[in-house]
Amino acid sequence: MPPRGLASERNNHWLPHPYPGVGFTDLRPLLKETDKMSNSHLEKPTTAGIHASAPLFEVRDLETVIHTRSGTVHAVNSVSFEINAGETLGVVGESGSGKSVTMMSLIRLLASPPVELRGGQVLLGGEDLLKLDEGALRDLRGKKVGFVFQDPMTSLNPVFTVGFQLMEPLRQHLGMSRRGAHDRAVELLALVGIPDPARRVDEYPHQFSGGMRQRVMIAMALACDPAVLIADEPTTALDVTIQAQIIELMRELQSKLGMAVIWVTHDLNVVREIADRVLVMYAGQVIEHGPVDALFAQPAHPYTRALLATMPRAGGAKQERLRAIEGMPPILTEAPQSCAFRARCGHARARCAQELPRRQPLSNGHDVACHYPLREVAEHV
Amino acid sequence: MLTFTLRRLFLMVPTLLVIALAIFLLLELSPGDPMSQLPLSIPEDVREGLRAALGLGDPWYVRFLRWLYLFAVVEPSHMLAAATGLDNLAIEGPRLISFQTRSPVADLIMQRLPQTLWVVGLSYLVGTLLALPIGIYSAYRQYGWFDQFGVLISMAGFSLPSFFTGPVLILVFSIWLGWFPTVYDTMLTVSDWSSFWLQVRQMILPVAVLSLLNLAQISRFVRASVLDNLGQDYVRTARAKGMTERVVLLVHVLRNSMIPVVTVIALGFPTVFTGAIITEQLFRVNGIGQLLITSIYASDVPTVMTLSVIFAALVVFFNLVADVLYGLLDPRIRYD
Numbered sequence: 048m049p050p051r052g053l054a055s056e057r058n059n060h061w062l063p064h065p066y067p068g069v070g071f072t073d074l075r076p077l078l079k080e081t082d083k084m085s086n087s088h089l090e091k092p093t094t095a096g097i098h099a100s101a102p103l104f105e106v107r108d109l110e111t112v113i114h115t116r117s118g119t120v121h122a123v124n125s126v127s128f129e130i131n132a133g134e135t136l137g138v139v140g141e142s143g144s145g146k147s148v149t150m151m152s153l154i155r156l157l158a159s160p161p162v163e164l165r166g167g168q169v170l171l172g173g174e175d176l177l178k179l180d181e182g183a184l185r186d187l188r189g190k191k192v193g194f195v196f197q198d199p200m201t202s203l204n205p206v207f208t209v210g211f212q213l214m215e216p217l218r219q220h221l222g223m224s225r226r227g228a229h230d231r232a233v234e235l236l237a238l239v240g241i242p243d244p245a246r247r248v249d250e251y252p253h254q255f256s257g258g259m260r261q262r263v264m265i266a267m268a269l270a271c272d273p274a275v276l277i278a279d280e281p282t283t284a285l286d287v288t289i290q291a292q293i294i295e296l297m298r299e300l301q302s303k304l305g306m307a308v309i310w311v312t313h314d315l316n317v318v319r320e321i322a323d324r325v326l327v328m329y330a331g332q333v334i335e336h337g338p339v340d341a342l343f344a345q346p347a348h349p350y351t352r353a354l355l356a357t358m359p360r361a362g363g364a365k366q367e368r369l370r371a372i373e374g375m376p377p378i379l380t381e382a383p384q385s386c387a388f389r390a391r392c393g394h395a396r397a398r399c400a401q402e403l404p405r406r407q408p409l410s411n412g413h414d415v416a417c418h419y420p421l422r423e424v425a426e427h428v
Numbered sequence: 429m430l431t432f433t434l435r436r437l438f439l440m441v442p443t444l445l446v447i448a449l450a451i452f453l454l455l456e457l458s459p460g461d462p463m464s465q466l467p468l469s470i471p472e473d474v475r476e477g478l479r480a481a482l483g484l485g486d487p488w489y490v491r492f493l494r495w496l497y498l499f500a501v502v503e504p505s506h507m508l509a510a511a512t513g514l515d516n517l518a519i520e521g522p523r524l525i526s527f528q529t530r531s532p533v534a535d536l537i538m539q540r541l542p543q544t545l546w547v548v549g550l551s552y553l554v555g556t557l558l559a560l561p562i563g564i565y566s567a568y569r570q571y572g573w574f575d576q577f578g579v580l581i582s583m584a585g586f587s588l589p590s591f592f593t594g595p596v597l598i599l600v601f602s603i604w605l606g607w608f609p610t611v612y613d614t615m616l617t618v619s620d621w622s623s624f625w626l627q628v629r630q631m632i633l634p635v636a637v638l639s640l641l642n643l644a645q646i647s648r649f650v651r652a653s654v655l656d657n658l659g660q661d662y663v664r665t666a667r668a669k670g671m672t673e674r675v676v677l678l679v680h681v682l683r684n685s686m687i688p689v690v691t692v693i694a695l696g697f698p699t700v701f702t703g704a705i706i707t708e709q710l711f712r713v714n715g716i717g718q719l720l721i722t723s724i725y726a727s728d729v730p731t732v733m734t735l736s737v738i739f740a741a742l743v744v745f746f747n748l749v750a751d752v753l754y755g756l757l758d759p760r761i762r763y764d
């Protein structure tokens with residue numbers, strides 16, 4: 048079956064349907080259909096150039112600071128990116144590079160104080176989420192923007208059934224009846240590949256394994272058919288086989304539902320596998336961004352290059368020592384005025400200490416924030 | 429859960445038997461003599477006669493078994509008879525008699541129970557019911573002015589003993605302002621609005637003193653538990669789903685926070701009967717705590733023994749209640 052036909056079928060199904068229980072049976076053939084095609088969609092659709100109009104989701108110059116006892120931490124500094132429906136944006140960076148704070152700033156999930164959103168815009172369908180009042184923002188969370196968190200063991204409420212937690216957004220955002228929401232919860236569990244969903248819907252999180260809980264989290268994030276799904280290290284807490292299953296599931300769901308996915312991880316292998324484009328973050332800044340292939344083939348920022356060099360590669364010719372990047376990422380107590388990577392950079396020159404490098408285009412869709420971007424093809428590939 | 433509860437209820441019997449025996453032996457070892465309060469002029473042979481009449485001459489196990497029979501069979505039968513009005517339910521023969529008053533211990537307890545329940549029980553209820561919203565709100569607005577004020581109040585509740593707050597309140601509200609009576613009048617019977625009003629007025633001070641104590645302890649506990657849960661990942665998940673703050677706090681957080689709190693509340697409940705001795709003395713509320721104190725002074729072994737075992741039974745029972753509530757609130761707990 049061509050993907051186009053599938054998409055239309057999917058659209059019918061994913062409308063907030065008025066007849067509770069009707070959708071359950073027609074889900075099965077749909078699932079089988081994508082199982083078959085999941086292997087054949089290795090080739091990703093290129094999104095560059097297609098979207099001449101405004102992107103679905105756009106972040107402009109996001110600034111987030113955290114007021115702590117020891118001063119103000121500039122956790123997110125002028126971060127900009129965009130994403131379109133059906134696209135996957137991989138976000139990578141060392142621990143502490145501000146990935147989570149960025150993602151949670153998007154739907155203002157961080158307690159304020161201590162966190163302050165200093166500036167920027169987060170545009171979803173032309174609407175600035177940073178300007179919405181609390182009520183409007185709540186209506187949007189879980190409905191238009193779904194969130195999957197890192198640790199599925201603690202991210203579900205232990206004292207409520209999985210069904211109850213799945214039904215909450217359905218009832219809140221779509222105004223479903225208890226029965227309708229319950230039936231849809233069963234469908235959602237089936238959708239994310241949980242066996243025997245009609246029984247498991249009434250079980251508690253502790254009765255699920257880690258991988259199954261992450262599936263539940265994904266089902267919850269997708270419950271209201273969001274336009275954007277933000278996954279903050281959704282597989283980091285899982286072991287490798289489960290990780291692969293979750294990645295496969297996400298791919299499948301994306302091709303079925305067509306949402307935009309922002310996938311935060313520090314596993315570059317995962318990024319390579321699933322993302323269309325990559326955003327590399329360092330000290331709360333985007334230091335390099337581009338299509339996966341271009342960025343992996345020709346990383347232009349010294350940090351990206353170092354990051355790629357730390358990547359363990361399967362089937363390497365000689366057993367190379369795993370290189371780690373020397374030093375620590377800085378914690379910025381002021382807005383950056385110079386290159387934040389300077390202290391760890393082998394290419395640093397005087398200008399790097401005087402002037403903040405801005406993102407400059409390199410080639411089609413590839414940009415880098417470095418005064419002296421590396422031009423040669425990476426030796427590691 | 430039901431089988432667990434029944435099994436635990438059944439297990440209470442041997443537990444309490446052991447406790448009762450331990451209390452009995454402890455009282456046996458204590459030096460008090462029920463005859464010590466009699467005038468010295470009573471000759472020794474008369475004393476011996478009195479001892480024999482009280483059954484004090486028998487070996488300890490005979491006395492223990494006699495107490496057990498009276499406590500577990502005879503006295504309940506009389507209570508049942510009194511409650512149902514069917515006099516023939518009551519078992520004939522000797523009763524469990526207090527040395528001090530020569531009346532059945534059960535009657536003493538029934539006389540004292542209303543005061544205790546009204547004053548001490550009500551304080552526990554008031555303290556708990558106020559502690560829940562205060563604790564929840566303090567945690568939600570941590571370090572806000574309400575929370576700071578709450579810290580102050582509970583510090584006062586914790587650190588000022590009731591033998592300090594009690595007299596201060598009496599001085600201010602009874603003596604200076606004259607709003608409330610200084611002494612609790614046990615003989616007051618509520619028959620109309622004015623006597624009801626009197627009853628309310630005389631209850632206010634002791635209830636206030638005791639409530640403050642309960643409030644301080646439980647609200648701090650609730651606050652800590654809610655704070656602990658507010659930092660959990662599932663709270664962020666609930667917010668990310670678009671749940672309102674009300675739902676986040678009163679559904680997601682509250683249910684989790686209550687797990688340790690109900691345990692503390694349930695375990696604290698038996699102290700209604702024991703923990704208010706000082707306050708009862710201060711306000712002359714002659715409740716059960718006061719009965720225990722006077723009985724100890726008078727070496728009234730049957731009364732002390734009976735009250736102690738009842739307290740022990742309450743403690744054991746409310747332990748069970750706590751466990752059952754815990755299991756009901758937390759699905760991760762399975763008693764099988």
Ligand SMILES: Nc1ncnc2c1ncn2[C@@H]1O[C@H](COP(=O)(O)OP(=O)(O)OP(=O)(O)O)[C@@H](O)[C@H]1O
Pocket residue numbers: 113115120122140141142143144145146147148149161313378
């Ligand atoms: N509540 C907080 N108080 C103070 N500083 C914070 C707080 N949360 C985050 N930070 C700081 O903000 C910066 C970015 O943290 P963030 O959690 O976004 O990193 P991350 O890229 O998600 O890292 P990881 O890969 O470990 O998840 C870090 O320097 C961190 O110390």
Ligand code: SF4
Pocket residue numbers: 348349350386387388389390392393394395396399404416417418419420
């Ligand atoms: S700007 Fe300078 S210091 Fe920073 S990464 Fe580029 S070369 Fe290195």
Ligand SMILES: [Mg+2]
Pocket residue numbers: 146147148279280
């Ligand atoms: Mg993170």
